Amino acid sequence: MLSREDNELLTQVGPGTPMGELWRRFWIPGLLSSELSGPDCPPIRFRLLGEDLVGFRDTNGNVGVVVENCPHRGASLFFGRNEESGLRCVYHGWKFDVTGSCVDMPNEPPESNFKHKVRVMAYPAMEWGDAIWVYMGPPALRPPLPEFEWCRVPASHRSVGKYFSDASYAQGMEGDVDSAHVSFLHRWLNPADNPTQETRNGLIQDDGAPRLFVRETDYGFMYGARRLLADGTYYWRVTQWLLPCFSLVPNPNFPRGGRVYVPVDDKHTVVFSYWYHPERPLRDDDPKIFLPLMHAGTFQPIMTRENDFMIDREAQRTKTFSGIPFDGVSQDLAIVQSMGHIVNRTRERLGTADVAIIAARRILLRLAKQLRDGMEPFAASHGDLYHVRALDVIDSEEAFVPLVERNNDVMMARV
Numbered sequence: 001m002l003s004r005e006d007n008e009l010l011t012q013v014g015p016g017t018p019m020g021e022l023w024r025r026f027w028i029p030g031l032l033s034s035e036l037s038g039p040d041c042p043p044i045r046f047r048l049l050g051e052d053l054v055g056f057r058d059t060n061g062n063v064g065v066v067v068e069n070c071p072h073r074g075a076s077l078f079f080g081r082n083e084e085s086g087l088r089c090v091y092h093g094w095k096f097d098v099t100g101s102c103v104d105m106p107n108e109p110p111e112s113n114f115k116h117k118v119r120v121m122a123y124p125a126m127e128w129g130d131a132i133w134v135y136m137g138p139p140a141l142r143p144p145l146p147e148f149e150w151c152r153v154p155a156s157h158r159s160v161g162k163y164f165s166d167a168s169y170a171q172g173m174e175g176d177v178d179s180a181h182v183s184f185l186h187r188w189l190n191p192a193d194n195p196t197q198e199t200r201n202g203l204i205q206d207d208g209a210p211r212l213f214v215r216e217t218d219y220g221f222m223y224g225a226r227r228l229l230a231d232g233t234y235y236w237r238v239t240q241w242l243l244p245c246f247s248l249v250p251n252p253n254f255p256r257g258g259r260v261y262v263p264v265d266d267k268h269t270v271v272f273s274y275w276y277h278p279e280r281p282l283r284d285d286d287p288k289i290f291l292p293l294m295h296a297g298t299f300q301p302i303m304t305r306e307n308d309f310m311i312d313r314e315a316q317r318t319k320t321f322s323g324i325p326f327d328g329v330s331q332d333l334a335i336v337q338s339m340g341h342i343v344n345r346t347r348e349r350l351g352t353a354d355v356a357i358i359a360a361r362r363i364l365l366r367l368a369k370q371l372r373d374g375m376e377p378f379a380a381s382h383g384d385l386y387h388v389r390a391l392d393v394i395d396s397e398e399a400f401v402p403l404v405e406r407n408n409d410v411m412m413a414r415v
């Protein structure tokens with residue numbers, strides 16, 4: 001349970017809010033690289049942390065991210081002409097480069113130096129792991145990129161996708177650090193029907209009340225879900241949770257991946273899903289990245305509140321626990337949105353299965369408050385901390401700390 005004040009602190013991400021400022025200390029993915037398909041391609045309008053932005057790729061292939069409204073009189077630069085190394089507002093022709101400098105002002109006399117005094121607010125943008133990352137914080141504190149293994153492997157070794165969720169980022173995030181829901185929301189009534197056997201789904205279903213253990217780290221925390229197996233050993237799934245909102249999901253084999261929930265604004269989220277193999281290119285017979293069914297040419301899922309996420313009551317009786325069709329990611333998305341845009345955390349009843357959710361909130365709230373008091377988040381400026389992996393193992397070890405210490409090597413990224 002959170003106080004109303006802490007629930008607002010957790011979920012409000014606009015400029016000047018404590019959580020919004022914390023998010024602005026980190027590089028965050030905003031677009032897929034493929035959305036800006038080539039030099040001088042059409043600009044993309046998008047929203048991050050409650051700010052309306054336009055992304056474009058200039059003639060030299062460099063990516064720029066600027067605020068949407070032209071500094072002259074506010075026309076949307078989404079309608080701009082992307083030409084000759086800059087984005088030109090179609091209202092009066094002012095033109096801006098990827099750094100935000102005004103490089104042409106054709107409606108002013110040639111002798112005027114007004115253009116040297118005008119800038120459009122531009123945020124640093126970098127391509128990393130097939131995504132376009134944006135840094136929206138103070139320029140002097142611009143950090144290095146986080147050294148995720150999935151970003152460092154060759155492009156052929158990874159797959160990255162995205163989709164929108166019509167709810168606060170915090171709800172999606174909480175679903176990713178909630179190992180217990182896997183035994184229910186994603187259950188197949190007959191485990192043999194489950195097409196993704198390699199996730200050891202059967203073992204997950206064997207014990208619906210895993211013991212959870214949390215260990216804070218410099219980058220966030222890791223948490224272990226321990227399930228007792230019939231032979232007396234344990235099935236351990238150790239998820240990594242990295243600031244501000246990344247998860248690395250355990251899986252016995254590569255390819256493996258995770259997700260990041262990036263706030264579009266307080267009530268909407270863009271979810272990036274990534275999937276990679278550290279040693280070889282992805283193949284057609286590999287399991288596919290988890291994405292919901294979406295309307296063609298968009299990132300909008302077809303299952304929405306308006307159509308009750310297409311719940312199939314017959315399937316709910318006979319096939320799957322939830323009756324929500326298609327796949328686990330659609331089930332996650334549906335249930336997270338079913339709570340409303342911002343769930344009322346003053347009324348929830350958290351149990352022992354919710355310790356990782358409590359940890360994620362506690363860390364985010366603590367860091368946001370510390371930043372408000374002038375203390376910078378350590379992880380933001382230490383991209384090397386992100387060089388870790390999740391763990392999925394069957395082991396006789398009963399205690400969490402010895403388990404992760406013994407597997408320390410396996411939990412470090414190699415690439």
Ligand code: FES
Binds near residue numbers: 073075
């Ligand atoms: S509003 Fe953009 S140039 Fe005038």
Ligand SMILES: [Fe+2]
Binds near residue numbers: 185
């Ligand atoms: Fe899930």
